[in-house]
Amino acid sequence: MFEILTTDQMYEADRRTIEGGIPGDVLMQNAGRAVFEEIIRHWSPRSVSVLCGPGNNGGDGFAIAKLLRDEGWSVRLGLMGDVADLKGDAALHAARWEGATELLSPALVVGADLVVDCIFGAGLARDITGDIAELVTTINSSPCSVVAVDVPSGVDGNTGMVLGVAVKADLTVTFCRAKPGHYLLPGRLMCGELAVRDIGITDQTVLDIAPACWRNDPVLWRAGIHWPGLEGHKYHRGHLLAFGGATMTGATRLVARAARRSGVGLLTIVADAQALPIYASDAPGNMTAPMSAFDALVNDCRHNAFVIGPGFGVGDDTLALVLKLLHLCRATVLDADALTSFAEDPSTLCFAVQGPTVLTPHEGEFARLFPDINGDKLCRARAAAKRCSATVLIKGADTVIAAPDGRAAISAVDVPWLATAGSGDVLAGIIGGLMAQGMDSFDAACMGVWLHARSGADIGPGLIAEDIPEHLPAVLRELWLASRKKA
Numbered sequence: 001m002f003e004i005l006t007t008d009q010m011y012e013a014d015r016r017t018i019e020g021g022i023p024g025d026v027l028m029q030n031a032g033r034a035v036f037e038e039i040i041r042h043w044s045p046r047s048v049s050v051l052c053g054p055g056n057n058g059g060d061g062f063a064i065a066k067l068l069r070d071e072g073w074s075v076r077l078g079l080m081g082d083v084a085d086l087k088g089d090a091a092l093h094a095a096r097w098e099g100a101t102e103l104l105s106p107a108l109v110v111g112a113d114l115v116v117d118c119i120f121g122a123g124l125a126r127d128i129t130g131d132i133a134e135l136v137t138t139i140n141s142s143p144c145s146v147v148a149v150d151v152p153s154g155v156d157g158n159t160g161m162v163l164g165v166a167v168k169a170d171l172t173v174t175f176c177r178a179k180p181g182h183y184l185l186p187g188r189l190m191c192g193e194l195a196v197r198d199i200g201i202t203d204q205t206v207l208d209i210a211p212a213c214w215r216n217d218p219v220l221w222r223a224g225i226h227w228p229g230l231e232g233h234k235y236h237r238g239h240l241l242a243f244g245g246a247t248m249t250g251a252t253r254l255v256a257r258a259a260r261r262s263g264v265g266l267l268t269i270v271a272d273a274q275a276l277p278i279y280a281s282d283a284p285g286n287m288t289a290p291m292s293a294f295d296a297l298v299n300d301c302r303h304n305a306f307v308i309g310p311g312f313g314v315g316d317d318t319l320a321l322v323l324k325l326l327h328l329c330r331a332t333v334l335d336a337d338a339l340t341s342f343a344e345d346p347s348t349l350c351f352a353v354q355g356p357t358v359l360t361p362h363e364g365e366f367a368r369l370f371p372d373i374n375g376d377k378l379c380r381a382r383a384a385a386k387r388c389s390a391t392v393l394i395k396g397a398d399t400v401i402a403a404p405d406g407r408a409a410i411s412a413v414d415v416p417w418l419a420t421a422g423s424g425d426v427l428a429g430i431i432g433g434l435m436a437q438g439m440d441s442f443d444a445a446c447m448g449v450w451l452h453a454r455s456g457a458d459i460g461p462g463l464i465a466e467d468i469p470e471h472l473p474a475v476l477r478e479l480w481l482a483s484r485k486k487a
């Protein structure tokens with residue numbers, strides 16, 4: 001259930017299922033029943049208005065209305081347009097609805113305790129305007145509870161963008177698998193609780209259409225974790241070089257702490273000589289080396305991974321150092337200043353990437369590096385990953401991780417308090433630590449985001465960046481115990 005389907009893939013899954021012998025009206029009935037079950041699970045009987053659009057999302061509405069009425073609920077139904085204009089499965093379910101069909105209007109919302117939004121689903125094709133926009137505004141300003149069917153009307157299922165206006169739901173019930181718009185902002189904010197319900201489309205059908213996007217979950221990457229073996233030693237767990245700034249030392253101290261907590265065997269902070277005492281005194285397990293020893297350090301292949309950027313400083317020196325590191329084709333995480341140093345010349349960065357590389361920009365850094373890449377976050381991350389042949393992770397509440405081959409994952413853990421100074425440095429450290437242990441860059445980026453978010457969720461409000469590395473052992477232990485159960 002971790003796959004995320006585009007609306008086209010969902011239509012294809014429907015089509016294949018119908019071809020395989022389950023008629024479309026049965027799928028619609030199953031969809032209606034799934035929403036009905038969620039409604040009666042969440043609410044006791046009350047007055048309901050079901051608002052139906054002109055397509056199959058509206059068709060779902062007729063099925064839901066009938067099930068609720070058969071259950072004894074007081075149900076009104078409003079339709080956009082004429083019932084005679086409905087087609088296919090929607091027309092079939094409209095014919096089965098025995099109640100009155102009113103014209104869609106704000107009067108249906110006023111006085112209802114619960115509104116079921118079946119105006120537009122996957123077929124939303126343009127901005128909502130005019131009377132329907134007014135209706136949506138009435139729904140959003142009304143005290144009633146709102147259930148959205150498939151997606152809140154106005155949210156583009158593929159992008160999470162709001163087309164004109166969108167219904168703000170308390171619960172969204174979608175079918176088979178989630179769509180990108182359920183997890184990407186601002187769509188995610190309009191969904192409320194998300195329920196993903198089976199309507200009879202098999203897992204094999206979903207696999208056959210080869211989805212390339214997933215909700216970020218251990219299922220995706222747990223097989224790629226390099227748990228240490230009894231026979232191993234610290235050199236088997238990698239040796240990460242974290243490049244530290246001369247003055248902004250806090251950032252790389254967080255990188256170092258997070259990398260070590262993620263399990264890296266050895267960690268050396270490389271910085272200007274005058275800053276080394278600060279790094280060395282931060283933790284007894286930190287090793288340090290002066291920047292003047294750079295050549296000797298990188299000539300030693302045991303130094304198999306690099307993190308550079310946090311607190312490092314923006315400029316030509318940083319740019320030159322990053323290019324030298326990328327030339328070595330070892331696991332590399334580029335964050336913050338390492339990215340911004342290429343703002344004037346982003347193509348140089350993209351051409352230089354050869355080895356396993358993860359770029360971890362926030363939205364501002366992304367816009368500086370890729371000013372010509374527009375669109376939703378998923379499509380931008382994929383375009384940048386392809387252009388740079390690197391894993392690109394765009395940070396935010398809806399963090400997206402994309403691989404150059406088009407695979408992508410979206411983080412779906414809500415942790416608003418992760419938006420705090422130093423949090424991104426910790427993330428870079430975790431990913432660097434995992435890559436140093438031999439994990440594939442896309443997997444390491446996904447796992448890093450997950451560990452970071454899970455730790456943040458466990459810590460709760462009041463979190464400061466320093467807390468996150470200290471919580472990693474608990475989350476890692478949970479993963480490790482789960483992996484032993486599976487074995």
Ligand SMILES: NC(=O)C1=CN([C@@H]2O[C@H](COP(=O)(O)OP(=O)(O)OC[C@H]3O[C@@H](n4cnc5c(N)ncnc54)[C@H](OP(=O)(O)O)[C@@H]3O)[C@@H](O)[C@H]2O)[C@@H](O)CC1
Nearest residue numbers: 014028031055056057120121122123124125126127128150
């Ligand atoms: N068997 C299946 O496939 C199953 C499908 N299922 C359900 O079907 C839903 C998809 O149905 P769908 O494709 O009919 O699209 P839907 O969202 O109802 O809207 C299309 C209509 O809206 C109109 N329209 C669009 N934008 C507009 C705007 N801004 N302003 C005004 N009008 C606008 C558009 O008009 P047109 O663009 O053609 O002019 C067209 O008339 C899916 O979300 C799920 O709920 C489930 O039952 C499971 C089985």
Ligand SMILES: [K+]
Nearest residue numbers: 117120151153
């Ligand atoms: K809807």
